[in-house]
Amino acid sequence: MPEIKWQDWSKDAFEKAKLEQKPILLDIFGSWCHWCHVMDKTSYSDPAVADFVNKNFVAVRVDTDKRPDVNRRYNMGGWPSTVFLDSEGKVITGGTYIPPQQMREVLRSVTDLYQKSKGKIRSKLGPVNIPKPTKEELTERLIRDISTTMAVNFDIDYGGFGFEPKFLHTEALELALLRFHYNDEKEMMTVASRTLDKMGKGGVYDTVEGGFFRYSTTRDWSIPHFEKMAEDNAKLLAVYLHAYQLTSNPFYKEVAEGIIRYVDNVLTDRLKPGFYGSQDADEEYYKLDREARMKHAAPKIDQTIYTNFNALFISSYLLGGLVLKRPDLSKFAIQALDNLLEANLKGDGLLSHYNRGDAPTGLL
Incomplete structure (x- = not known):
């Protein structure tokens, strides 16, 4: 063949x-x-x-x-x-x-x-149109415009933004928490808390092993698309920790600890501290209970140590060490940072995207 x-x-x-x-x-x-x-x-x-x-x-x-x-x-x-x-x-x-x-x-x-x-x-x-970074300052008016767009698209019934498929939109949730913290915008806390509540209690969160799937195919977060991404879980860990800081809601602490439990067990290299890239989607596996999963091969893990995803997790674990009073998280984060710099820091002072023994090639 x-x-x-x-x-x-x-x-x-x-x-x-x-x-x-x-x-x-x-x-x-x-x-x-x-x-x-x-x-x-x-x-x-x-x-x-x-x-x-x-x-x-x-x-x-x-x-x-x-x-x-x-x-x-x-x-x-x-x-x-x-x-x-x-x-x-x-x-x-x-x-x-x-x-x-x-x-x-x-x-x-x-x-x-x-x-x-x-x-x-x-x-x-014609020529390829590659957008250039804007030099516009981040003004209060621009932030208000973004907040207004979030409010308009907010799903009051199920949290999140829009209908289906429904993605996690961690940056928007972080902004909502910041607007509440610095400006006492209670409607922004409603946006964040309703979304975090529904996500954490929905099918998009793995109640067996912890951690979040990439997105929900339904408006109510009930049916996920089953891949688990380092980027999403690193960002959501920070969001739930910040939400717990602001509200003292024990549910947010519980979800944050669930993310950490999953990452510690699945997405980390414990021998040479670092964070892996993702875990494959396997619908049949994730529908099983804990006992049945123990008898089933786990979905494949991408064990690549990506600089950007590790940076996110290092930041989130340092935050977790502070908020949850868990020095073990801070210790692992520092060890991961040391290993990342040793493996990926080049002679010109820049970091490679991931370590494969040579510098990544650029676009033609």
Whole structure:
């Protein structure tokens, strides 16, 4: 059975595409992503798809966590992102999950279009528009505008923002807590507390092992999408700790301790202190009770030590050590920071995104 000959994101891949006059099939995936696994098992395992890709495309795979720069530039609105590029890195077309039969049709269409109209395609693509950071100061008016937008989109019945799917929006919750703390805006505390209550008591929180899933497919937080992300849990740990500081609500302390319990047991390297990247989605596993889970293989863990996710957890664990009076959390955080600097700090004073023995490559 033929397999797709995937290459890493590199200059060599683009030079190969240019030399052979082939378009590039870019697959942006997450190790934790359910639909990425489905596409691997269906579309990319389809013999006809694999054979056609190998003959007519240069196939490139990118892990979204390891190359967030590529993901920011080319993500098509979710994972997997299935993107077709020319040899200069410009987008021809793309989508997210594509089932096998449709994938065969899309591959043929892209190939025909690329071979027949290469000049026209390039002339229409234009330059890539990469947003530049704003120099605008963070004014009180801008913060009020953001707070107003949050209030307008707040779900008074179930907490959170909007309807479904419903994401965690940790930064918005932190802002709500800050507005209450510094400006005594009680409506912002309502936004935060209603959301934290509903999330912590909903299906998006794992009551067996602790920790939060990535998002809820339903408005009432009852049916989660089952991957667990370091970034989400690190940020939510800080949010629940801050909420506990402001309210002394024991439930927020309980949820924070549940996040810590999960992270300590699953997302940490205890021998060489550090924090892992994510745990895979496995719906069948997470529907089991504690006893049944003990007999079942746990979902796969991405054991990569990412600088940004570790920085978030180090900050949250230091906060936890202070708020919960747990010096063990502070000690582990400092050890993780020492290890992070030792592994990822380069000679120029900058930190690599993760340690793989060499400096990460940039965009073409």
